[in-house]
Amino acid sequence: MTEVLWYILDLIASACGFDLSEPASLFGFATVVGSACVLIYASYRALVLSLSPGEDDSRHIKRQVLRDKKYTDAY
Numbered sequence: 001m002t003e004v005l006w007y008i009l010d011l012i013a014s015a016c017g018f019d020l021s022e023p024a025s026l027f028g029f030a031t032v033v034g035s036a037c038v039l040i041y042a043s044y045r046a047l048v049l050s051l052s053p054g055e056d057d058s059r060h061i062k063r064q065v066l067r068d069k070k071y072t073d074a075y
Contacts, residue, residue, distance in 0.1 A: 013020045055062055 010020050053062075057063075
């Protein structure tokens with residue numbers, strides 16, 4: 001089973017232009033893992049803040065900007 005996984009990994013890497021027959025450097029591996037972690041965390045935070053921004057106060061600036069004066073009375 002591991003031979004199949006290594007074959008698929010080698011196939012994907014060669015499609016991206018990498019040669020896995022050479023030993024990988026620790027710096028390159030750490031850079032890729034760190035970049036992937038940052039990307040996953042940023043995507044997670046963007047999704048969470050898009051779904052639930054967290055401003056519940058009726059006097060928040062967001063609500064003042066979005067309020068149209070011709071449809072509401074004085075604030």
